[in-house]
Amino acid sequence: MPTIDRSDGRPYYRQIADDLRRRIIQGQYGPGDQLPSERVLTEDYETSRLTVRQAIGLLRTEGLLLAEHGRGLFVRAAVPVQRLARTRLDRAQRQAGAGAFQTDAQRAGFQPSVDVDVYSATADARIAELLQVSTGSRLIVRERLMMADKVPVQLSTSWLPAELAAGTRIELRDTGPGGIYARLEEKGHLLARFTESVRARMPSQDEASALRLAVGTPVLAVTRTAFDQHGRPVETNDMVLAADRYELTYEFSAD
Amino acid sequence: MPTIDRSDGRPYYRQIADDLRRRIIQGQYGPGDQLPSERVLTEDYETSRLTVRQAIGLLRTEGLLLAEHGRGLFVRAAVPVQRLARTRLDRAQRQAGAGAFQTDAQRAGFQPSVDVDVYSATADARIAELLQVSTGSRLIVRERLMMADKVPVQLSTSWLPAELAAGTRIELRDTGPGGIYARLEEKGHLLARFTESVRARMPSQDEASALRLAVGTPVLAVTRTAFDQHGRPVETNDMVLAADRYELTYEFSAD
DNA sequence: AAGTGGTCTAGACCACTAC
DNA sequence: TAGTGGTCTAGACCACTTT
Numbered sequence: 001m002p003t004i005d006r007s008d009g010r011p012y013y014r015q016i017a018d019d020l021r022r023r024i025i026q027g028q029y030g031p032g033d034q035l036p037s038e039r040v041l042t043e044d045y046e047t048s049r050l051t052v053r054q055a056i057g058l059l060r061t062e063g064l065l066l067a068e069h070g071r072g073l074f075v076r077a078a079v080p081v082q083r084l085a086r087t088r089l090d091r092a093q094r095q096a097g098a099g100a101f102q103t104d105a106q107r108a109g110f111q112p113s114v115d116v117d118v119y120s121a122t123a124d125a126r127i128a129e130l131l132q133v134s135t136g137s138r139l140i141v142r143e144r145l146m147m148a149d150k151v152p153v154q155l156s157t158s159w160l161p162a163e164l165a166a167g168t169r170i171e172l173r174d175t176g177p178g179g180i181y182a183r184l185e186e187k188g189h190l191l192a193r194f195t196e197s198v199r200a201r202m203p204s205q206d207e208a209s210a211l212r213l214a215v216g217t218p219v220l221a222v223t224r225t226a227f228d229q230h231g232r233p234v235e236t237n238d239m240v241l242a243a244d245r246y247e248l249t250y251e252f253s254a255d
Numbered sequence: 256m257p258t259i260d261r262s263d264g265r266p267y268y269r270q271i272a273d274d275l276r277r278r279i280i281q282g283q284y285g286p287g288d289q290l291p292s293e294r295v296l297t298e299d300y301e302t303s304r305l306t307v308r309q310a311i312g313l314l315r316t317e318g319l320l321l322a323e324h325g326r327g328l329f330v331r332a333a334v335p336v337q338r339l340a341r342t343r344l345d346r347a348q349r350q351a352g353a354g355a356f357q358t359d360a361q362r363a364g365f366q367p368s369v370d371v372d373v374y375s376a377t378a379d380a381r382i383a384e385l386l387q388v389s390t391g392s393r394l395i396v397r398e399r400l401m402m403a404d405k406v407p408v409q410l411s412t413s414w415l416p417a418e419l420a421a422g423t424r425i426e427l428r429d430t431g432p433g434g435i436y437a438r439l440e441e442k443g444h445l446l447a448r449f450t451e452s453v454r455a456r457m458p459s460q461d462e463a464s465a466l467r468l469a470v471g472t473p474v475l476a477v478t479r480t481a482f483d484q485h486g487r488p489v490e491t492n493d494m495v496l497a498a499d500r501y502e503l504t505y506e507f508s509a510d
Numbered sequence: 511a512a513g514t515g516g517t518c519t520a521g522a523c524c525a526c527t528a529c
Numbered sequence: 530t531a532g533t534g535g536t537c538t539a540g541a542c543c544a545c546t547t548t
Contacts, residue, residue, distance in 0.1 A: 327515080
């Protein structure tokens with residue numbers, strides 16, 4: 001029977017969280033199962049509702065529990081994870097037609113859709129360094145919200161030096177078959193190399209609502225830069241991915 | 256002056272959080288600065304302390320604020336980020352002497368130290384698949400807690416088929432110069448290739464306390480598998496990194 | 511000793527979901 | 530309509546840090 005040890009040094013809400021966490025891990029409550037309501041837990045643990053809510057808040061930020069207003073508390077079920085492999089950027093993949101996101105989504109059985117916004121801007125310090133241009137240089141910026149079966153799953157912002165995009169479909173919403181990389185190669189910038197840097201953090205308010213993230217879901221922030229055959233950076237790209245829906249994979253030689 | 260709009264649809268605590276967030280982003284409170292105390296904020300916003308604490312809790316899980324018991328509320332300062340590049344696993348690096356962590360830490364100006372635990376176990380389904388052995392096979396497991404200037408920064412667990420480690424220093428706490436990869440190569444398993452998969456999630460209770468993570472800090476979970484010249488997996492490794500202290504970088508060709 | 515954040519109580523009413 | 534989680538009040542005492 002669940003109770004609180006009033007002489008235990010731990011605060012009550014931690015004892016409750018530890019107890020519920022143990023039950024979940026041991027399988028007493030499985031993925032998708034409903035927990036007793038907050039009021040029932042309050043009676044079970046002989047405490048106040050706020051204390052129970054503190055415990056539940058802890059398990060929510062740990063990503064273990066999901067609260068649904070008017071319905072109840074549920075053990076969070078694992079989401080099918082989409083794997084993003086390095087090979088999504090191989091030339092063969094790029095030339096196959098659509099962009100990387102479309103290809104991935106369709107292979108995984110999702111119906112992809114994209115909202116695009118294109119505008120011009122000037123380079124701040126960070127983008128200037130990534131693209132090896134001067135701060136204040138003119139850029140084309142492409143912001144995209146990618147959806148799988150109409151569920152937002154990925155934010156992406158691309159920056160390109162304005163003169164590389166000038167007069168191409170990169171300046172339009174629809175960049176045509178193969179996406180911006182195909183347009184760059186048509187212009188003589190053969191893509192030679194990518195760098196990617198990966199970080200994780202909690203989402204901003206805007207990202208959380210755009211991606212409809214549950215409390216306790218971090219994001220993966222990936223910055224990719226594309227270099228042409230002369231070693232010149234031709235595009236850089238910030239991707240924000242819901243961490244519970246994506247896995248990134250890389251492969252490299254040991255030499 | 257800060258106040259709450261009682262007719263605004265948003266809950267009070269969100270209005271307060273939005274207001275404080277705006278002030279932080281606009282620079283009214285810079286990194287490391289102290290905010291007014293909870294009781295002062297309660298008066299400023301003309302509400303109850305719990306409502307202020309809810310707002311602060313939001314900003315803490317977003318990673319914007321840090322609360323220090325008995326001291327006050329502070330804007331979280333950016334931590335110096337350690338970059339983990341693919342090249343940390345190059346043969347030249349590995350043969351230079353110490354393991355990857357020691358090399359990285361010393362280059363970054365930290366004094367590295369490591370707690371190690373070595374024991375034998377049997378393969379569960381996941382490890383069996385990664386190492387391409389049968390479930391239940393005998394393994395050597397090496398658990399490590401890495402510290403930089405005595406601050407825990409990284410957890411690492413390695414699994415190797417028992418027969419590859421048998422009779423080598425891989426079974427000991429101190430594996431000798433070059434670490435386990437050097438011992439494997441001495442035994443004729445030349446390392447050819449690594450795969451890494453990267454995910455992000457909120458830490459478990461154990462990880463949070465082992466790595467001394469602040470509320471609102473996710474972890475990067477990296478699984479690396481090493482393959483020998485015959486394509487056989489010889490080791491697999493789970494790394495858990497504090498996301499606010501690490502950045503992973505990768506580089507690959509566009510072909 | 512004074513000020514800070516951390517924990518806790520015993521209520522109340524609102525918003526949402528299901529029957 | 531009943532049950533659920535979400536928000537809010539007005540207190541109280543504890544644990545920690547600083548002076």
